[in-house]
Amino acid sequence: MTQPQTTRDIVQKLWNLCNVLKDDGVTYHQYVTELTYLLFLKMAEETGTEDQLPEGYRWADLARRSGLDQLNFYKGLLLHLGTDTGGLIQEIYANAATIIRKPTTLNTLVTAMSNLDWYSAKEEGLGDLYEGLLEKNANEKKSGAGQYFTPRPLIESIVAVMKPTLDDVIQDPAAGTGGFLIAANHDIRRSSDPEGWTEAQQRKYRRDTFYGMELVQDTHRLALMNLLLHGLDYDPQGAGIRLGDTLGSEGEKLPPATLILSNPPFGTKKGGGLPTRTDFTFPTSNKQFAFLQHIYRALKPGGRAAVVLPDNVLFESGIGKQIRADLMDKCNLHTILRLPTGIFYAQGVKTNVLFFTRGKGDRGNTGEVWVYDLRANMPQFGKRTPLTRGHFAEFEAAFGPDPCGGSEALAARTDTGPEGRFRRFTREQIAERGDSLDISWLKDDTASQGDLPEPTVLASSVITELEAALAEMQSILLELGATEEDLEAVGVLA
Structure with missing residues (x-):
């Protein structure tokens, strides 16, 4: 399924924001996870479904703050949503912890997300937008x-x-x-x-x-x-x-x-x-x-x-x-x-x-x-x-x-x-x-x-073949009566 142009543009803009976090040693996968925390809040506002979020812990409550106050509020928001809400909200934010260390970084992300063309994104499908981010993440082999x-x-x-x-x-x-x-x-x-x-x-x-x-x-x-x-x-x-x-x-x-x-x-x-x-x-x-x-x-x-x-x-x-x-x-x-x-x-x-x-x-x-x-x-x-x-x-x-x-x-x-x-x-x-x-x-x-x-491709192929061979060896030894403790003792247990 080909994504509409506006969706592709928004995906690219969101993806480019990862450059803001590069100095903090953030991986692309960590970045997409962080975006998920923020996107849920923003999309709840855009789709009129904020009633599923507790009052005081919504996008506007985060966006109106600045500096260290905004970062500290965000950390508390993640903790509250991951422990005290129940249902889908608590599942999405369970054990959530931000990778953001600098208040300016969070403010850059929040401001940029506020300025995106959300009307067009909603028209074309927010699901397609999120799929685009996941695909970008998958294409980064290092992640x-x-x-x-x-x-x-x-x-x-x-x-x-x-x-x-x-x-x-x-x-x-x-x-x-x-x-x-x-x-x-x-x-x-x-x-x-x-x-x-x-x-x-x-x-x-x-x-x-x-x-x-x-x-x-x-x-x-x-x-x-x-x-x-x-x-x-x-x-x-x-x-x-x-x-x-x-x-x-x-x-x-x-x-x-x-x-x-x-x-x-x-x-x-x-x-x-x-x-x-x-x-x-x-x-x-x-x-x-x-x-x-x-x-x-x-x-x-x-x-x-x-x-x-x-x-x-x-x-x-x-x-x-x-x-x-x-x-x-x-x-x-x-x-x-x-x-x-x-x-x-x-x-x-x-x-x-x-x-x-x-x-x-x-x-x-x-x-x-x-x-x-x-x-x-x-x-x-x-x-x-x-x-x-x-x-x-x-x-x-x-x-x-x-x-x-x-x-x-x-x-x-x-x-x-x-x-x-x-x-x-x-x-x-x-x-x-x-x-x-x-x-x-x-x-x-x-x-x-x-x-x-x-x-790297050759090495990956060799590793896969070795893992398969090791798994087969484990299976044979277990069939012959060896225990997992026996295999671990001789270094055969993966």
């Missing part, structure tokens, strides 16, 4: 923010083929800043008539449609702000993005879903060790495999999922092979999209989207897997060649109209042969490969042109 920011063209393409509806219960167990849920909401509202929804449909939409979980508190507050500005209500007892660990007991409380859209984090579980979930069949410290188990177990019969996962999930042996076999038993794993390299923060990481549908029973649900190779002979994506929705057009056409990948839809697909991008592999052929799903056939001419990736 590391791209680890949780999935490219919007990819999200929009996935949502388009998965066709969310008002009847769905939609979940993202690794929600980040909420991009998948927001795109699904946009698609639902575009493909139906919200004005014609019944009262029961309205109630279901608000309270029992969008669920997510995010582990990192700063990212969680960005997600809450993002959902708010896109018109998604916050229900402390129902739908929304919760702060918690999906791989812990909180994850067991997420309701069963009919549609899961997610890009789980890469690597091993933070701090090492296994997930504390009690309902996983296969214990593993590899976060992608743990999230994959959660996702296919959380689907209702007939529910569908699209999940972004790195290559090692397709080929890792040991417990990885067992999880893939379990996935293909319990679900119809009908499509794999091999994504281009260089579209995420960790550019050396090669990724895929797995599309699957939970079966009515738990055995033999995958009969064939279709692989679409969008990686070979593709451009080097970056600032010079940005990824766009158009790059996914042929894949979307080949995927077909059925989001569940049913037998009739699969029969209508065309295997393009060894020279094409879309090919069919039977479950028997995959079994002969040792249940490896790392399937490629096209010669990648771009890989033989002598253009080596940047050293």
Whole structure:
């Protein structure tokens, strides 16, 4: 979705304000978090929703002050909103602390934000403005923010083929800043008539449609702000993005879903060790495999999922092979999209989207897997060649109209042969490969042109491979009876 010019201009002006904080050693991610504290106050004033804020702790109360008095008031405001308000306000400001040290810095930010063209921003959509800031943050590779920011063209393409509806219960167990849920909401509202929804449909939409979980508190507050500005209500007892660990007991409380859209984090579980979930069949410290188990177990019969996962999930042996076999038993794993390299923060990481549908029973649900190779002979994506929705057009056409990948839809697909991008592999052929799903056939001419990736990209790729190998070693040793204490003692526990 292309942002209107006024929105882009405001995003750039807000982004340029970060230069004011450079001397304080502030990262871009810290800056966006700080902007969120201030933007919430300003946008509440602009949208006439200040009644959700306590009197005396609103934008005008901050803006009319100056100097040290303004900075001290701001610090007290953050503390009060994060502890004494309850609901969404307290969630957004929980444990909030300013990075601003100089009164002149705060005054510069407040004055500049007061002078922006908020009328035009409201006309074009405040949610788009905030998305623009998050995208700017993700594009700054040094901030590391791209680890949780999935490219919007990819999200929009996935949502388009998965066709969310008002009847769905939609979940993202690794929600980040909420991009998948927001795109699904946009698609639902575009493909139906919200004005014609019944009262029961309205109630279901608000309270029992969008669920997510995010582990990192700063990212969680960005997600809450993002959902708010896109018109998604916050229900402390129902739908929304919760702060918690999906791989812990909180994850067991997420309701069963009919549609899961997610890009789980890469690597091993933070701090090492296994997930504390009690309902996983296969214990593993590899976060992608743990999230994959959660996702296919959380689907209702007939529910569908699209999940972004790195290559090692397709080929890792040991417990990885067992999880893939379990996935293909319990679900119809009908499509794999091999994504281009260089579209995420960790550019050396090669990724895929797995599309699957939970079966009515738990055995033999995958009969064939279709692989679409969008990686070979593709451009080097970056600032010079940005990824766009158009790059996914042929894949979307080949995927077909059925989001569940049913037998009739699969029969209508065309295997393009060894020279094409879309090919069919039977479950028997995959079994002969040792249940490896790392399937490629096209010669990648771009890989033989002598253009080596940047050293940081190569290093990132090596680190990812080493983490995958370490996770596999942990799994094997645990299968052989070793304890986590044993692994830690010999330095094998990540």
